[in-house]
Amino acid sequence: MSSDARPIGVFDSGMGGLTVLSAMEARLPAERFFYLGDTARLPYGTKSAATVEAYALAATRLLIAEGVKMVVVACNTASAVALERLTRELAPVPVIGVIEPGARAGVAATRNNHIAVIATEGTVKGGAYVRAIHALSGDIDVVQQPCQVFVALAEEGWTDSEVTRTAAKRYLGPLFRGASAPDTLVLGCTHFPVLAAAIRGVIGTGVAMVDSAATTAAAVADALAAQGMGVAESGAHGAPTRGAPTSGARTRFLATDSPERFARVGEIFLGRPIAASDVELVDLRSLP
Template identity: 45%
Template sequence: MISIDERPIGIFDSGVGGLTVVKEVINVLPKENIIYFGDTARVPYGSKSRELVYKFSCQIIKFLKEKNVKAIIIACNTVSSNCYEDLKKEFSDIPIIEVLKPGVTSALKVTKNKKIGVIGTEATIRSGQYERKLKEVLEGVEVYSKPCPLFVPLAEEGVIDSKITIDVAKIYLQDLIRYKIDSLILGCTHYPLLKNSIKKVMGDNVNIVDPAFETAIKMKKYLKDNNMYNIKGGNHKFYVSDKNDKFDFICSLVLKENHTAEEVSIEKY
């Protein structure tokens, strides 16, 4: 007999980027309730110290636990690559899934020439986690990494498919084109919002790898293995640390339905 666990899945990111993960979780697990938190007051995380990112993440997880979530997805590559193991130890009483390993899994499924590019925030690229994990699994893989810090503010501002975005992408991605990669990991959950512009620059011969789908599949497997499915839900609530109209706009753009986020004070946690 299936146990119906109506507690929500908690998902968080520094801002709007994690909505791309929410989208895939809804597609894969349409009956699950979701609580999303976007730290819009303190975005971006990628240029901040590891200690500060860890502090912010702890505050958010405490907030989500207060909302009685049954599992948490870190929909942020900066947090996943720099703080995941420490957060897992600190909050050992709740399952936490990150987006980095699913990104590696996705890239390994599609690469043919073993030349993989990774783009992300400065903190994610500096951690070297994608390169390490790819090389642990695939012998002979060549990994080329590039920080793209301007992509996050472009996504946050909703400038997602414009000449400005394409021009910035050309500057960042020209080296990766020269290395003849056949797969490019979007190592920041904001970056799928700019996917069209990135694709125009990289061309049709490069697989654009979004870790969001594999992350949703990993959560589905966890819920199935632990008999924690919800088969009669589908309610979604959104919280931010700073309320602005851009969040609601991006939310409706990504999820194809209107949602209004509620502002909460996160620094008390």
């Protein structure tokens, strides 16, 4: 049995992708992770496709240089606009985005063939979820709603405050009114899972909520198994391994700006404390 001990690279514009990391840590207990948040240039969600592509490429190249075996683009905006180019340029290292797993889970969940997708402005504008859903099933109605303020509310830690409930009502109330309303809501931004309770309060219990963190973790597990790249649980006890085992923490954190803020805000999304001293600062401007 093969055992590939190299870490899995996880890339996001900032801290939202930590919801995806958290789901992967739970799902893949034998794997190590190398998380890079491009906090010097966040958010990606309000920026143009060309800019996001350039940023994502520079950032993921750093992960490749660190010897990761796979790159998970834990950012909906970057997945939406840059996945094709990243896949091409980072080959042969496999690249997995969050859009396709989320679209697949949404299609599996809907009964009335009506799906709502909430995301950043950039993801909505790019239309990647609409394309991904229609590639799986052409007769599904997809309605998109940009929810840019949700990003700030999540980063402020106002995960279930009156402010967030009021914003959720404003964004989602009109969408989920009437008999022909969507029966499925795809959270198309990695920030949004932490606002799930406030969102649930508006859409009610009858709507399926698809969280791309959990669906992406499942897709990564499948890809590792299919390509024989997983860590065998017994790998440390004799099976051949690739990559140097690390001592210490199972997950390394890198940020392109302010480790202190990464640690403070990141805790909201990761669901466990991060010490600022465990976050390494990298300067992407120093890269080629």
